[in-house]
Amino acid sequence: MSDTTTHLCLPYLLAAQAQKHVTHNEALRLLDAMVQLSVLDRTRPAPPASPADGDRHLVAPGATGLWAGWDLNVAFRVDGAWMRLVPRTGWLAWIAAEQAFAVWNGSAWTTFADAFGWIAQGPSVTVARGPGGASTGLAVQADLLSPLSGPSHGSTMVIPDRAIVLGVSTRTVEAITGATSFDCGIPGEPGKFGGSLGTAPGSSNIGVIGPQAFYADTPIRLTANGADFTGGAVRIAVHTLTFESPGA
Template sequence: MTETTQLGLPLVQPAQAQKHVTVNEAFARLDALAQITLAGEAGVAPGAAVDGALYAVSAGASGEWAGEDGRLALFLNGGWVFVTPQVGWRGWRADSGVAVAFDGEDWVPGGGAFSPNGAGFVQRSVEVDHSVAAGATSVVPGFIPANATVYGITGRVVTDIGGAASFEVGVAGSSNRYGSGIGVSTGAWLRGITGNPLAYYSDTDVILTSTGGNFDGSGVVRLAVHFAELTLPRG
């Protein structure tokens, strides 16, 4: 055996010269793989990379990455080495700022438990900075994604909201499902938790409703929706 089975770390061989080269490469791989941080996912090598940069290689890879689909590409000592990820490996996508898990084929954002063929229980949080529109309501279009089971919505006012004394956060037919009496000054916050996680079967607008006057078109509120998704098994 010339490499370890899990992380592909090179092993020193009997009577090997220049042992430090192998040991140093093993340390460098361990440094990249023990706490995985993916710079991104791509099918071609970036034009410039720094030592330690780690990428997920997408399907149909070409150039220096040809034939390495689904593997991890690690830039070391001016060149690329490739490691095969194992089901259940977890890491962080630096380009999108989300935790990911490997299901045997893809790096799934928020992935938790997976079946042998990739059916997964995925938990995610999606955030948006919403500029409040003038009027009695202000709509965040399609903020709740289709087929999501929502635990709740949280938020914080990041710029003073004008015109209203307070506001509610909800959806059509339930204007205060995720909060009411929310302050309009910078720093005001909401934590709207549903008593039972609620399923939404199509993209759903989140609606801010003013109370004590209409919104005047100023202000920004940062909202995050927290939800679970069930992904399909592969064919």
């Protein structure tokens, strides 16, 4: 019989063993580190300067110092020293710095959503990935244009090169002054995503279009109607399909 358990490598108490409490306490220490695993972060390749007992970290690649050779393992601070825990496939860890779970798949800590094939909510998510790494995604970019001024007002946010745009939505969040209405579009097509849009707070528009590919970074522009903008604020969002080519 092995001296340790199969999965967690907890030490067994052996027949006629002296100092049994030492072995028992070692098993408890390991259980305390592994059960309900929660780590502080996964970006450190070396120990922090002032660790506290009980601190746990996922060691970053390129580990050095006392953590040398511990890449992607769990470093556990206990009784004033660092203990190494080698993860087994399927281990789940809460990463406090990211407010997210990660799963050990046997070679890397991957996101909970990726491990289970779920689509997580976020500004940019992958909805399909091929075996060579090519992927298709959905993305939403948002920007607040404030204060509006002049005959037109542009956004620093752009429709990304090689994206397919599904639409651009708008919401007036602060009453627009000067202009009697406004259009939302791009240079050369001022009303592409909506024309004669409302200036009152709460006015909104879902500017859907026939899906269109863009082959250069393209800014969004609001154009004033009736008179120049003299104030107000509009939040805009660009809704796109995104693509990633296969890896090497």
